[in-house]
Amino acid sequence: MTEPERTDEELLASAREGDEDAFGAFVRRHTATVHRWMARAVGEGDADDMTQDVFVKAYRGLARFRGEAPARAWLAAISHNAVKNRYRARSRFRRVFAGSTDAVPELEAESTTAGPEEAARTGESRRVVAEALKRLPPDFRMPVVLRDIEEWSYEEIAVSLSLPIGTVKSRIARGRGQLKDILTPLLSGRLP
Amino acid sequence: MTETIHAARFPEFLSRLYDGELELAERAAFEAHRSGCEQCRRAADAFAASLAVFRSSPTAPAAADLSARILRRIRAQSPSRRPFGVMFGIDIRWAGAFVAALLVVLMSAPLLLRRQAPVPDAPFAIPAHILGTTTAIDKAKEPPGNAGPVPSGRPAALSAPPAAPAKDAPADDQRQRSSSPSLEAKAAAPAPRRQATSLERSGGEAGAANAADVSVSPLTLSVRPIDGEGPAPGVAEQPPDERLAVLRGQEFVLTVEAEGRVRQVQPSTQDGLLSKSEVPEVMARRAPRPSDALLALRFAPGQRPRRLLVRIE
Numbered sequence: 001m002t003e004p005e006r007t008d009e010e011l012l013a014s015a016r017e018g019d020e021d022a023f024g025a026f027v028r029r030h031t032a033t034v035h036r037w038m039a040r041a042v043g044e045g046d047a048d049d050m051t052q053d054v055f056v057k058a059y060r061g062l063a064r065f066r067g068e069a070p071a072r073a074w075l076a077a078i079s080h081n082a083v084k085n086r087y088r089a090r091s092r093f094r095r096v097f098a099g100s101t102d103a104v105p106e107l108e109a110e111s112t113t114a115g116p117e118e119a120a121r122t123g124e125s126r127r128v129v130a131e132a133l134k135r136l137p138p139d140f141r142m143p144v145v146l147r148d149i150e151e152w153s154y155e156e157i158a159v160s161l162s163l164p165i166g167t168v169k170s171r172i173a174r175g176r177g178q179l180k181d182i183l184t185p186l187l188s189g190r191l192p
Numbered sequence: 193m194t195e196t197i198h199a200a201r202f203p204e205f206l207s208r209l210y211d212g213e214l215e216l217a218e219r220a221a222f223e224a225h226r227s228g229c230e231q232c233r234r235a236a237d238a239f240a241a242s243l244a245v246f247r248s249s250p251t252a253p254a255a256a257d258l259s260a261r262i263l264r265r266i267r268a269q270s271p272s273r274r275p276f277g278v279m280f281g282i283d284i285r286w287a288g289a290f291v292a293a294l295l296v297v298l299m300s301a302p303l304l305l306r307r308q309a310p311v312p313d314a315p316f317a318i319p320a321h322i323l324g325t326t327t328a329i330d331k332a333k334e335p336p337g338n339a340g341p342v343p344s345g346r347p348a349a350l351s352a353p354p355a356a357p358a359k360d361a362p363a364d365d366q367r368q369r370s371s372s373p374s375l376e377a378k379a380a381a382p383a384p385r386r387q388a389t390s391l392e393r394s395g396g397e398a399g400a401a402n403a404a405d406v407s408v409s410p411l412t413l414s415v416r417p418i419d420g421e422g423p424a425p426g427v428a429e430q431p432p433d434e435r436l437a438v439l440r441g442q443e444f445v446l447t448v449e450a451e452g453r454v455r456q457v458q459p460s461t462q463d464g465l466l467s468k469s470e471v472p473e474v475m476a477r478r479a480p481r482p483s484d485a486l487l488a489l490r491f492a493p494g495q496r497p498r499r500l501l502v503r504i505e
Contacts, residue, residue, distance in 0.1 A: 020267075028259045035254035044252050048261075051254065055262045056269060129249040148247050170204065176243060177203025180235075183242035 008071035016062045023062075026071070027055050033150075034075055040149055041083045041141040043130050050086065054079050073160035080142040080161050087138040132182040140175035147172050199225075200232035206239040411436055412505045418445065419499040428452055429490030436504055438482045443503045452491040457483045460501060 006014075006025070014022035034054050038047040057078050058065075065074055133141060143161065146152045154172075158165040199205040199222055208214050209222065226233045255261075411433045415424040425448070430436075443460035486502065 020263075023266075024259075024263050027262050031259045031262065032254050035258060036251055039251040047251075048255065048258060051258060052262050052265050056266055059266050126249045126251065129246050132246070148243060169207070173204040173207035176207050176210070176239065179246055180203070180206075180239045180242040183245060184238045187242070187245060 009067045012062065012065050012067070012071060015059075016065070023059060030072065030075060031055075033072065034079060036149070037076070037079050037142065037145055038083075039130075040133055040145045041079070041138075042086065043134060046086075050079075050082060053082050057082065069159055073156065076142065076146060076157075076160040077162065083141055084138045128183065128186045132179055132186065135182055136175055136178055140171050140178070143168055143171045144175040144179070148176070198232065200229075200235035200239075203239075206236060209236065210240060210243060411440065414503040414505065416501045416503075417498065418501045421496065421498060424500055425452065425491040425494050425498065427489060428492050429488070431485050431488035435482075435485040435488075439485070439504045441505065442483075443501060444483055444486055446486060446489070446500045446502050448491050448498045448500055450494055450496050452493045454487045454489050454491075455497070457481075457486045459483070460503075 006022070008026060008029070011022045011026040011029075015026065031051065035047050035051045038050040038054070042050050054075065058075060061078070065071070136144065143157055143163075146157050146160070147154070152160075154165050154168050157163075157172075158168045161168065163171075205222075209219070214222065222232075226236060413427065413430070413436075415427065417424045445458045445460055446454050447456040447458075449455050489502075491498070491500075
């Protein structure tokens with residue numbers, strides 16, 4: 001007879017009491033999901049590191065998890081903040097040391113030069129999409145990922161990210177619009 | 193009409209269209225427009241196509257050991273993490289309880305100590321610190337030759353053989369000393385520790401010993417007059433030894449009526465045993481008083497009431 005699977009809330013409650021095995025089970029349960037979010041939000045190259053960051057922050061913030069929202073919503077909020085902080089830090093670094101005032105869209109812009117033809121020729125939409133996502137403002141990434149990849153409702157996203165639902169809808173619409181503007185020429189073989 | 197024609201320029205409109213959130217009339221109007229507007233048709237189609245690509249594009253799965261790496265990193269960065277409430281290796285919850293318990297103990301200690309004042313071996317036992325102190329009265333009574341320091345704090349009479357009273361000593365004092373030269377030494381010694389082994393009589397004392405009834409040692413009463421009215425009257429009647437046994441080693445001042453009945457019993461204040469101010473306190477916290485047994489003593493009738501110093505050995 002197998003032991004009934006513990007819920008996320010039970011695991012986190014045990015983890016708060018010092019049960020590291022419980023937190024280990026929680027990590028194993030959600031690693032793939034958070035990694036998927038991060039692969040979309042920051043690219044596959046940095047997804048591993050960002051996934052680790054998210055769980056480390058979750059572990060440090062265990063005391064603040066009240067169980068009022070699902071654990072995955074809590075993880076989404078941590079992920080959203082991690083993405084924003086990552087690019088905020090990079091932007092600050094660029095402004096200070098490179099004298100650039102440009103924001104995120106210029107990240108790894110050089111790699112886009114080989115994008116459209118290669119994408120059209122090999123069908124590697126995966127890389128094209130990754131490039132498109134990198135050009136999205138950080139504030140738009142997790143809402144778009146949660147809505148269009150994870151298929152969360154607007155209400156769930158609003159609760160998770162602690163944003164008004166109108167703000168969430170606006171960010172998702174603008175993010176989708178930017179994706180369309182970026183992806184359409186890439187997919188049609190033209191540079192943006 | 194113009195708004196409907198170019199609605200596809202706005203991502204909010206396209207997003208609502210994509211999510212199926214447009215009103216029926218709104219959607220019908222846009223569909224009617226799109227059928228005749230190449231620009232809006234292409235915009236709406238591109239929007240849907242880009243999202244379809246976005247949603248369907250695969251991502252590399254997480255590495256198999258990613259969870260393990262995460263947990264290793266957490267342990268490496270937080271090796272000392274303990275349950276909520278643990279700081280610096282100390283469980284502050286238990287520490288808080290310990291501090292609270294300590295405060296309770298500290299606050300209640302004075303109360304407990306006050307209640308559990310030193311319980312003597314026998315009622316009216318006099319604290320050692322009092323027994324070992326020589327009062328100014330005693331010093332005044334001591335002969336000049338015995339005024340040197342005594343390490344034990346006991347009167348010099350204990351350390352030196354009884355000396356002849358000084359010539360310039362008061363007559364009354366001389367009379368008392370000459371009548372009972374060994375009594376000072378007995379009274380000054382720590383009463384509970386001393387075991388009398390012989391019947392002692394001084395002045396007009398009338399001792400009573402019933403060795404057969406006492407299991408440890410024979411009980412003796414030493415009676416000495418302290419009122420300067422002549423020799424002590426004899427003991428005419430004595431309570432059973434078992435009642436007096438608890439008073440062994442103690443001294444009391446008895447006020448005896450002329451007819452021989454004991455009217456009052458007080459712990460001795462002589463020889464520095466108790467100051468007069470301490471007597472009421474000592475008596476107040478000793479109830480009932482075993483010294484009441486001394487009230488059963490009867491002395492030989494005399495001319496007037498007497499004050500007698502009685503020591504039970």
